[in-house]
Amino acid sequence: MMNKTLIRKAYGEALADYGAVNPSVVVIAADVSSSVLTSFFAERFPDRFFNVGITEQAMVDVAVGFALGGMIPFANTFAALFLRTVEQIRTSVAYAKTNVKIVGGYSGLSDFKDGPTHHAESDIAVMRSLPNMTVLEAADAIEAKKMVPVVAEFEGPVYLRISRAETPVLFDESHKVEIGKGVIVRDGSDVTLIASGVMVSRCLEASRILHNEGISARVTNMHTIKPLDVYMVEKAAVETGAIVTAEEHSTIGGLGSAVAEVLGEKYPTVLERIGIADTFTETSLAYEELLDHYGMGVKDIVEATRRVMKRKKQGE
Numbered sequence: 001m002m003n004k005t006l007i008r009k010a011y012g013e014a015l016a017d018y019g020a021v022n023p024s025v026v027v028i029a030a031d032v033s034s035s036v037l038t039s040f041f042a043e044r045f046p047d048r049f050f051n052v053g054i055t056e057q058a059m060v061d062v063a064v065g066f067a068l069g070g071m072i073p074f075a076n077t078f079a080a081l082f083l084r085t086v087e088q089i090r091t092s093v094a095y096a097k098t099n100v101k102i103v104g105g106y107s108g109l110s111d112f113k114d115g116p117t118h119h120a121e122s123d124i125a126v127m128r129s130l131p132n133m134t135v136l137e138a139a140d141a142i143e144a145k146k147m148v149p150v151v152a153e154f155e156g157p158v159y160l161r162i163s164r165a166e167t168p169v170l171f172d173e174s175h176k177v178e179i180g181k182g183v184i185v186r187d188g189s190d191v192t193l194i195a196s197g198v199m200v201s202r203c204l205e206a207s208r209i210l211h212n213e214g215i216s217a218r219v220t221n222m223h224t225i226k227p228l229d230v231y232m233v234e235k236a237a238v239e240t241g242a243i244v245t246a247e248e249h250s251t252i253g254g255l256g257s258a259v260a261e262v263l264g265e266k267y268p269t270v271l272e273r274i275g276i277a278d279t280f281t282e283t284s285l286a287y288e289e290l291l292d293h294y295g296m297g298v299k300d301i302v303e304a305t306r307r308v309m310k311r312k313k314q315g316e
Contacts, residue, residue, distance in 0.1 A: 004166045008105055010141035011162050012037030014148040015074060016044050025152060026066050028052060030059045030077040036105035036162070038076050056081050060088040060100070067099045072152050078111065079104030079120035079161060086126060093157045094130040101151050102127075102159045107137070108197065108248030109276075110164035112290045115283040120161075121276045125253025127159040128226045134179060135226040137161040139200040142171040143223060150177050161197065163248075165287055168201040170221075182229040188218035191305055191312075192236035192243050196222050196255050199246040199274070199296060206301035215309060225255050233262045237269040242312040244272045244304045248296060251275040270311040272304040 019025045019041050026048045033039045033051060042049040052059045056077055063073035082089070082104050093100045104123055111118040127135050134156060138144035144162060151158050170185065185200065186207050193203040200221045207217040218240060220232060236243055243263070245256035256273035263269045276294050284290040291297060 003169045005141035005169050006166045007138055007141050007144045007163045008037050011103070011138070011144040011148065012040040014145040016040040018148050018152060019045050019048065021149075022072065022152060024070065024072045026050065026071045026073050028059050028063050028066075028073055028075045030054055030056045030081065032077050032105070035164075036076045036078075036103070038074075056085045057088050060085045060102075061092060063100045064092045064096075064098050072099065072101065074101045074103055074152075076103045076105060078118060079107040079123045080111070080118050082123060083126065089127075090130055094132045097132050097156055099155060100157055102157070103162060104159060105162045106164040107161040108163060109281055109290050109294070110198075110287060112284050112287040116280040119281045121250045121281060122253065123159075124161065124225055124247075124249050124255070125257070128253065128258065132157055133226065134158045134224070135161070136179070136224055137197040138163070139195075139197055139221050139223060140167055140170045142169060142173065142175050143177060146175055146177045147223075150179060154179060163198055165198060167198050170201060170204070177223065180224050180227045180229055182232040183221040183223065184218060185221050186217070186219040188216040188240065190216040190240060190242070191309055192218040192220060192240045193246060193301065193305070194220045194222050194233070194236065194243060194255070194259055195246040196225060197248050199248055202291075202296070202298050203246050203301055205298045206305065209298070209302050210305055215305065217305060222255060225258060228258045228262065230262050230266070233259055234267050237263060237267040242270050242308045244274060244301065244308055246274040246296065246301055248291065249275055250278065252278060270308050270315065272308045274301055274304055
């Protein structure tokens with residue numbers, strides 16, 4: 001059993017630690033600091049922390065102003081609430097190539113108790129469609145921690161997706177994050193499971209079950225959804241001939257769509273996509289059960305892999 005740690009706590013602590021290293025970092029929050037844990041930064045650097053209240057659109061514009069003044073702003077609210085700010089992000093951040101870091105906390109279904117208004121099932125699709133926007137998602141606490149300096153030192157707009165959840169720790173301190181480069185966390189030769197965020201740990205669980213069935217499943221952590229690691233996707237298609245994607249997001253416009261685009265253009269390969277169907281999700285008292293209910297369970301990954309393997313054999 002893997003140890004579990006809060007991804008948002010690791011992000012908040014890493015942001016505060018990096019703030020001590022780089023005095024150009026400023027943090028803006030839309031009245032959710034105690035939730036997304038930018039409170040760690042606020043306590044240590046109150047002169048560089050700004051709570052703008054529940055005014056998400058204004059928060060983005062404030063961040064743009066700081067960026068134009070030479071600072072490195074991290075703008076924070078719930079991932080679902082950033083959908084209110086698409087016009088500001090599109091025009092003032094993406095179009096203008098402004099050096100703003102947008103951090104969508106409580107991503108996916110991790111704000112499970114607050115229902116569909118606070119669930120983020122389409123944020124990646126929106127952000128990925130914006131020119132000049134880089135899109136990242138942390139798979140565990142260590143990766144979230146490692147992403148903070150990488151994102152801060154990257155020149156240009158970034159959308160970073162951070163879960164509310166306590167999730168299995170997959171990596172150790174030697175883990176390195178390079179934007180645009182996926183990470184193979186388990187090798188395999190029969191099929192490749194390409195996942196992002198909390199679905200990486202679920203794919204690892206599925207790979208162990210599949211191993212007992214004689215199926216060798218490669219597991220890839222695709223922490224950068226844009227720019228996608230096209231080489232790694234092509235390599236998986238060539239070497240394993242079957243792919244399953246898994247994401248805590250709609251199957252429309254997210255990781256699965258990005259992989260399908262690559263395969264369609266470069267190397268047609270049998271593909272199954274795990275994610276939220278074209279639906280809004282409901283409230284639950286248990287996060288893990290909510291993931292399972294909406295088709296993102298370990299058993300769903302296993303079954304999708306069996307289907308894709310059957311299709312692969314039919315095509316041989």
